[in-house]
Amino acid sequence: MSTTPAIAPPATTTAPASPAAEARETDGGSGGPHARRFGLPIATCLVMGNIIGGGIFLLPASVAPFGTISLVAFGILTLGAIALALVFGRLAERLPHTGGPYVYARAAFGDFAGFLAAWTYWITSWVSNAALAVAAVGYLSVLFPAVADHTWSMCLAALAVQWLPALANLAGTRWVGTVQVVATVLKFAPLLLVAVGGLFFFDPANLGPFQATGQSPVGALSASAAILLFSYLGVESAAVSAGEVRDPARNVGRATVLGTVGAAVVYLLGTLAVFGLVAHDRLVTSEAPFTDAVNAMFGGTWGGTVVACAAVVSMLGALNGWTLLSAQTPYAAAKDGLFPKAFETKRRGVPVTGVVVTVLLASALTVYNYTAGSAGVFESLVLITTFTATVPYLLSTAAQIHLLLTGRSEQVHRGRLVRDGVIAALAFGFSMWLVAGAGYAAVYQGVLFLFAGVPVYAVMAARKSRATA
Structure with missing residues (x-):
């Protein structure tokens, strides 16, 4: 038997009373041919597409300076990501509404x-x-060396990579789903080529030292896992878009676990x-490690060029999915009066204000990082997201623990309660470990981003109080 939480879901996120009402809510009340609810296959592709975005194509070079100990970190990180996926799946069964961590x-x-x-x-x-746009530039330069x-040419290329998926989002959820499926299929060809075929060309002499830094x-x-977490951002994708998934109580959890496990193997x-x-000495300075890997397998550059094409498509697909997710959470919060009302605007199933504001902010951050001339732009951005991502992860796992402890005991299957409690505790501890590994600079910048939201909440809470007075 499932646990019934002792608390009610937010009133404004209550599920629509009928399929027709559900369709109207998904499309912002307008309906239309460009809005479509996702089934299990597309929801799984959304999870896998967002997890296997662009990070994997650059991360081997980002963690190579730590040595092969980073492979151990990847294994530990995979177990933590699966624990998070299971937590999000269980939460989505109880609260199958758009917003994910915000709702929980x-x-x-x-x-x-x-x-x-x-x-x-x-x-x-x-x-x-x-960060994904910056990673894409490395592979674009393989195809177009002038980039x-x-x-400024790198900066403009990064901006173009961000705006193309934003335009696909503005065209409607039907286009989002189509782009996501195509990108997910295309990205698997080079990844599987390297992941499986590369093992036949494996040379242990290339591995380098087990531990290449002076750290313990x-x-x-911890440090390598903090960078690698970026590769697993997206485990919550189906949960965040639960309002756009058919039968979310059933499909969100399945899509989350299937997508995460599939991504982990690859x-x-x-x-x-x-x-x-x-x-190893070449990998630590590589701008396109998968391209270098395929060139090492077959010689010449043709294979690497094909991989570069697939990597760019993969990153565009990831940006397509992430752009949708970046608009869904403020949309859900705006419905509850906790984000500006403009974020409620929805056309063709897509929160258009969220899409536009998100791409503008990402573009501004991209321009700043390139013009500031900071070294390791990708790594710097990744570490900031490591901290900011752990906040909703920690709150979600804490919400799961709260729901388990406050559920009516006569409706709790004790075997499931113990299992879910252990998984939630592991996911919480895993998230705390990632915060510790992000480093002082990333936590400092992340906290600044976090505190910048406090006055926004103060204003929105005041408006909400006046409206209900």
């Missing part, structure tokens, strides 16, 4: 916790979009293969 935190702990989850998840989304000739083993594990095999195909 608000239902368990009230408006302020919900706002913090929405605010930090929104920050994570658009900062991640900027890497000047800072625990410190090296990740682990792919990263191991790249480490064994590209010499």
